[in-house]
């Protein structure tokens with residue numbers, strides 16, 4: 001049975017404030033969900049709850065259709081936040097190598113090699129450079145290579161295409177499309193189109209209920 005990410009009656013707080021409440025949706029294998037809404041409406045908060053980085057106030061996040069034991073759905077998730085989670089003074093290869101061995105592969109797939117991953121992002125040949133030497137767009141591309149070096153069926157992406165140029169946008173859309181084609185799941189907060197067919201969850205903010213459109 002293909003996997004599904006099932007969210008039921010989810011509410012979350014930041015500090016003392018309830019940011020959203022009663023959000024429910026299902027994203028199944030091969031599907032993408034785009035989370036939209038104005039600044040401060042709770043997109044990042046929702047993604048952090050899905051990725052297990054922030055506790056929900058109420059409600060639940062679970063995975064259906066997996067045939068092995070997991071503690072929390074985060075074990076099957078890649079999370080790409082606003083920051084790239086790379087050490088500036090280490091080379092690109094050292095950063096990616098760290099993530100590859102630290103994360104390992106979850107059941108059901110395997111990550112690709114470092115060089116292959118950087119080639120896939122159109123940046124072959126510069127993995128010997130310190131990450132901090134790269135331009136903002138190159139850094140974002142390299143952070144995306146992390147999605148490829150360790151296998152996770154679920155990609156949780158916060159503003160993935162910020163700083164990307166048009167050609168990187170297309171590369172990224174192709175990666176997402178391939179991931180979905182292989183039965184993966186993508187949930188992305190973005191102000192720009194993802195470049196693939198996706199359902200939309202529009203966050204309204206001020207403790208509003210997210211609305212599927």
Ligand SMILES: Nc1ncnc2c1ncn2[C@@H]1O[C@H](COP(=O)(O)OP(=O)(O)OP(=O)(O)O)[C@@H](O)[C@H]1O
Pocket residue numbers: 014015016019037038039040041042043044045046189
């Ligand atoms: N650590 C925190 N403590 C208190 N409030 C916070 C914290 N982090 C975020 N918030 C508040 O939670 C609300 C939702 O923030 P969030 O980052 O989820 O919004 P967003 O929709 O992702 O915004 P953007 O489009 O600007 O990235 C905002 O009002 C923000 O000020």
